[in-house]
Amino acid sequence: MKHSVNRPPTPDGVVDQGKEPTLQEIINIKLIESGEKERLMELLRERLIECGWKDEMKALCRAYIKKKGRNNVTVDDLVHLITPKGRASIPDSIKAELLQRIRSFLVSTAL
Template sequence: MADLQDRKMKDAAMRAKINQKLVETGERERLMELLRTRLIECGWRDQLKQHCKDIVKQKGLEHITVDDLVAEITPKGRALVPDNVKKELLQRIRTFLSKQSSV
C-alpha cells in the first residue's frame, strides 16, 4: 500500500514538473492553440455546440445551470476528441520532453 502511495506521489510530482516546464517555455500555450485549431478543423467544436443546444432544449433554459451543462457535456466532449488529435499532441509533448535535459 505504501508503495502505491509513494508511486502516486512521484507521478504527481513528475506531472507538476513537466507542466511547470511547459508553462515556463511557452510550449503549453502553443499546444493549447494547436489543440484549439485541430478541434475546430475536425468539427469537434460544432458537434459539442450542437450537443449543448440539444441539452438546453431538452431540459429547458430555466432548469439548467452552466455547471450542470458542463458536467453533462464533459464526458461526451472528451470522447469526441479524435484519436489522431490525441496522438499528435502526445507526440509533440514527447518531442518537447526529449529536448529538455532537466525534466
Template sequence: MDKTSEEKKREHQIKVKATINQKLIESGERERLKELLRTRLIECGWRDQLKLHCKEIVKQKGLENITVDDLVSEITPRARSLVPDEVKKEMLQRIKAFVGQQSNA
C-alpha cells in the same frame, strides 16, 4: 506505516507531471499546444458537434432549468470521447518531443 510501492509510484508520477507542466508553462509551450489543440478541434468539427449537443441539452431541460456547471458536467464525458485519436496522438507526440528536448538541454 510504510508506503506501498504503488503509492510511491503514484507520488512520483504526480511529481513528474507537475514538473513537465511547469516547464511547459515557463517555456510558453503550453500556450502553443493549447492553441494547436483549439485549431485541430475546430478543423475536425469537434467544436460544432459539442455546440449541437449543448443546444440539445438546453432544449431538453429548458434554459431556466440548467446552469453552466450542469451543462459542463453533462457534456464533458462526451467531449472527451469525441476528440479524434489522431488529435490525441499528435498532442502526445508534441509533449514527448518537448520532454525529450528538455532532458537533452
C-alpha cells in the same frame, strides 16, 4: 487565468517547500515556463475546430437546453453532460499529435 471546473488551476511554478515536486508537476512547470503549454492549447483548439468537434459539442449543449428549457439549465449542468462525451469523442489522431509534440518537447529539454 481561466480555471476549469474539473481540474485545479495550473501551478505558477511555486511548489510547496516541504515536498519534492512529482515528475508530472515538473513537466507542467517546464511547459508553462517555456510557453509550450499555451502553444499546445492553441493547437488543440485549432484541431478540434477543424474536425468539427466544437460544433458537435455546441449542438449537444443546444439540444440539452432546448429539452430542459433555457431557464432550467446551469453551466454546471452543461459541463457535467458534455465533459465525458467531449473527452471520449476527441479523435485519436489529435491525441497522438499532441502526445508527439509533448514527447518532442521533453526530448528537447532533456528532462
